[in-house]
Amino acid sequence: MNEILTLTAAAIAAKVKAREISAREVTEAFLARIEAVDNDIQAFVTVTPEASLKAADAVDAKIAAGEDAGSLAGAPVALKDNLCTRGIETTCSSKILRGFVPPYNATVVEKLASAGAIALGKVNLDEFAMGSSTENSGLFPTRNPWDLTKVPGGSSGGSAAAVASLEASVALGSDTGGSIRQPAAFCGLVGLKPTYGRVSRYGLVAFASSLDQIGPLTRTAEDAALVLNVIAGQDSRDSTSVPRPVPDYTKALTGDIRGLKIGVPIEYFAEGISTEVRAFVTTAIGILRGLGAEIIEVSLPYTDYALAAYYIVAPAEASSNLARYDGVRFGARVTSAKDHIELFENTRDEGFGAEVKQRILTGTYALSAGYYDAYYAKAQKVRTLIRRDFDAAFEKVDAIISPTTPTPAFGLGEKSDDPLAMKLSDICTIPANMAGIPALSLCCGFLDGLPVGMQLQGPAFSEETLLNIAHTYQLETDWHTRRPTL
Ligand code: GLN
Numbered sequence: 001m002n003e004i005l006t007l008t009a010a011a012i013a014a015k016v017k018a019r020e021i022s023a024r025e026v027t028e029a030f031l032a033r034i035e036a037v038d039n040d041i042q043a044f045v046t047v048t049p050e051a052s053l054k055a056a057d058a059v060d061a062k063i064a065a066g067e068d069a070g071s072l073a074g075a076p077v078a079l080k081d082n083l084c085t086r087g088i089e090t091t092c093s094s095k096i097l098r099g100f101v102p103p104y105n106a107t108v109v110e111k112l113a114s115a116g117a118i119a120l121g122k123v124n125l126d127e128f129a130m131g132s133s134t135e136n137s138g139l140f141p142t143r144n145p146w147d148l149t150k151v152p153g154g155s156s157g158g159s160a161a162a163v164a165s166l167e168a169s170v171a172l173g174s175d176t177g178g179s180i181r182q183p184a185a186f187c188g189l190v191g192l193k194p195t196y197g198r199v200s201r202y203g204l205v206a207f208a209s210s211l212d213q214i215g216p217l218t219r220t221a222e223d224a225a226l227v228l229n230v231i232a233g234q235d236s237r238d239s240t241s242v243p244r245p246v247p248d249y250t251k252a253l254t255g256d257i258r259g260l261k262i263g264v265p266i267e268y269f270a271e272g273i274s275t276e277v278r279a280f281v282t283t284a285i286g287i288l289r290g291l292g293a294e295i296i297e298v299s300l301p302y303t304d305y306a307l308a309a310y311y312i313v314a315p316a317e318a319s320s321n322l323a324r325y326d327g328v329r330f331g332a333r334v335t336s337a338k339d340h341i342e343l344f345e346n347t348r349d350e351g352f353g354a355e356v357k358q359r360i361l362t363g364t365y366a367l368s369a370g371y372y373d374a375y376y377a378k379a380q381k382v383r384t385l386i387r388r389d390f391d392a393a394f395e396k397v398d399a400i401i402s403p404t405t406p407t408p409a410f411g412l413g414e415k416s417d418d419p420l421a422m423k424l425s426d427i428c429t430i431p432a433n434m435a436g437i438p439a440l441s442l443c444c445g446f447l448d449g450l451p452v453g454m455q456l457q458g459p460a461f462s463e464e465t466l467l468n469i470a471h472t473y474q475l476e477t478d479w480h481t482r483r484p485t486l
């Protein structure tokens with residue numbers, strides 16, 4: 001295997017800028033890797049070799065001219081296929097968007113390109129980001145690089161699988177209820193969901209607008225900091241992005257967490273979380289204590305209600321956001337219809353998969369005149385209580401540690417017929433979206449060859465703290481240096 005593939009984005013950018021390797025060499029190595037392994041992994045929906053090599057040559061030309069090529073110069077990145085890319089099909093892994101070629105780039109896509117990153121293509125997801133295994137993709141399932149019979153998690157399963165299998169140095173995903181962190185946990189990566197408003201969502205195809213955030217999936221905390229540096233910040237094209245200065249997140253990586261107060265919430269170590277996963281996280285907590293953190297027990301009593309409230313709020317917003325796919329404005333359209341109503345109906349019937357339809361129905365119901373108060377308004381009240389839980393906990397601690405998922409990656413097909421079991425895999429990740437706070441998953445061990453993830457949550461805009469805890473842990477351990485054999 002080509003050594004270049006094992007380099008972090010930080011290392012690639014350093015070597016490219018020092019002219020030890022060229023951006024073209026790096027890009028060719030990753031494109032060859034995709035050729036070699038993606039038949040097995042199926043992470044990519046679209047690969048764009050021509051555009052990638054052109055971007056790489058532009059980086060090399062800048063360096064040759066003595067110009068600044070950017071903090072991610074030459075680093076190959078995979079983009080979740082719900083991020084709009086100008087001139088490149090953006091499918092959301094849904095049949096209804098087949099053929100949709102956006103006339104503009106998402107802000108994060110532009111920002112990555114300006115920083116010298118090389119987009120390799122678009123990667124698979126659960127249709128419209130609804131799911132936890134990437135099996136809901138309307139195109140094909142993606143496989144977990146650590147064990148091809150397991151799911152990579154979801155909905156950013158393609159992003160996670162691409163980075164874990166060394167088909168990309170880093171990836172972008174989106175996280176509405178865990179879709180960055182859960183696949184990061186299943187694939188042994190760092191996955192960061194930033195604070196709501198930290199990263200512009202312009203050009204991210206909306207699922208649930210009050211919950212969605214874009215973030216990085218990487219192998220190291222350092223790479224996550226590097227990518228966040230580039231993508232964070234206010235954007236006049238997303239009114240929910242927050243006008244707050246962006247620090248240099250890599251400066252926060254001091255490797256020193258002495259005196260930091262880390263909370264352990266009893267509710268996240270309860271029944272429903274496998275004893276093995278609890279044991280791995282408990283061991284990691286011991287390591288953090290050894291590094292000088294103060295470990296304090298905390299309680300988040302409304303945790304139990306987060307999943308139920310999420311499955312009202314998220315489908316309600318989705319039902320509204322997905323109303324625009326009617327076969328007229330975007331993507332695919334049926335050919336047989338006697339009038340425009342039938343055209344809408346048939347296009348939506350053929351274009352959307354079962355999970356998406358189910359959510360549109362639930363969401364429409366929860367918003368309907370007679371049921372709004374009983375469901376949507378009530379779920380919003382629960383959401384406030386969840387946020388207050390975190391506010392109270394963060395008066396005592398700087399961050400909260402827990403498992404990311406109840407179990408490591410499950411088998412393909414194992415939970416397809418059991419929607420509740422599937423949804424329960426997000427039980428630890430959903431509260432952060434409901435509260436709008438940042439949360440990060442990182443690998444804390446392997447169980448029968450499969451990665452186990454732990455989650456760090458912090459108050460709004462505490463990404464620096466979370467990244468530094470993760471970085472300090474990675475300095476002390478070597479889980480993040482393991483590679484799947486493919
Ligand atoms: N798995 C959750 C869902 O299906 C979360 C998805 C996400 O974060 N996009 O809604």
